Amino acid sequence: DGGITQSPKYLFRKEGQNVTLSCEQNLNHDAMYWYRQDPGQGLRLIYYSQIVNDFQKGDIAEGYSVSREKKESFPLTVTSAQKNPTAFYLCASQKRAGGSTDTQYFGPGTRLTVL
Amino acid sequence: QQPVQSPQAVILREGEDAVINCSSSKALYSVHWYRQKHGEAPVFLMILLKGGEQKGHDKISASFNEKKQQSSLYLTASQLSYSGTYFCGTGGSSNTGKLIFGQGTTLQVKP
Numbered sequence: 001d002g003g004i005t006q007s008p009k010y011l012f013r014k015e016g017q018n019v020t021l022s023c024e025q026n027l028n029h030d031a032m033y034w035y036r037q038d039p040g041q042g043l044r045l046i047y048y049s050q051i052v053n054d055f056q057k058g059d060i061a062e063g064y065s066v067s068r069e070k071k072e073s074f075p076l077t078v079t080s081a082q083k084n085p086t087a088f089y090l091c092a093s094q095k096r097a098g099g100s101t102d103t104q105y106f107g108p109g110t111r112l113t114v115l
Numbered sequence: 116q117q118p119v120q121s122p123q124a125v126i127l128r129e130g131e132d133a134v135i136n137c138s139s140s141k142a143l144y145s146v147h148w149y150r151q152k153h154g155e156a157p158v159f160l161m162i163l164l165k166g167g168e169q170k171g172h173d174k175i176s177a178s179f180n181e182k183k184q185q186s187s188l189y190l191t192a193s194q195l196s197y198s199g200t201y202f203c204g205t206g207g208s209s210n211t212g213k214l215i216f217g218q219g220t221t222l223q224v225k226p
Contacts, residue, residue, distance in 0.1 A: 106156035
């Protein structure tokens with residue numbers, strides 16, 4: 001089955017730690033996205049990538065980093081510089097880069113809690 | 116700029132109709148509608164492209180008024196399964212696939 005997987009489903013982090021959230025897709029999609037969702041809020045874009053080895057900052061990139069070494073993988077690292085990282089993190093992919101007419105498909109999400 | 120959705124929340128009885136609006140201050144190229152159940156990923160409903168195209172999916176349809184920079188989602192004869200939070204995501208004409216999402220409209224359908 002084709003789809004997007006995210007792991008872990010739940011993640012707990014101590015203050016000062018860096019953690020990495022995994023996102024993998026086997027849809028052969030070019031573009032991938034990371035969003036953050038806070039309770040009762042919409043989705044805010046953290047980073048996106050339209051092609052392997054290239055990525056751009058979204059609206060709230062501070063305190064986060066990404067890599068895109070393989071087409072199917074787009075991991076997100078939440079660094080200690082992110083002051084309020086507790087949130088629901090969603091990864092999405094899109095078939096073609098460079099246009100807003102393609103559907104974005106979402107993974108099941110990772111809920112990150114800072115202890 | 117984030118699109119504005121209205122209403123913020125709505126409660127319906129099964130069989131009743133609802134309309135959810137999404138308005139933007141910027142010119143729109145596309146509008147994407149999603150439904151999200153609590154704790155789950157958003158599920159795609161439909162895309163509308165500029166040109167006033169109206170689409171339908173079962174008893175859920177949507178319109179896109181390019182001049183007004185607004186889209187509306189119509190839920191007809193609502194079912195319990197329609198409960199959730201509805202988001203619109205707006206796309207511009209730039210050469211990225213970026214979407215800007217509204218704050219969401221929570222819909223609760225009661226028996």
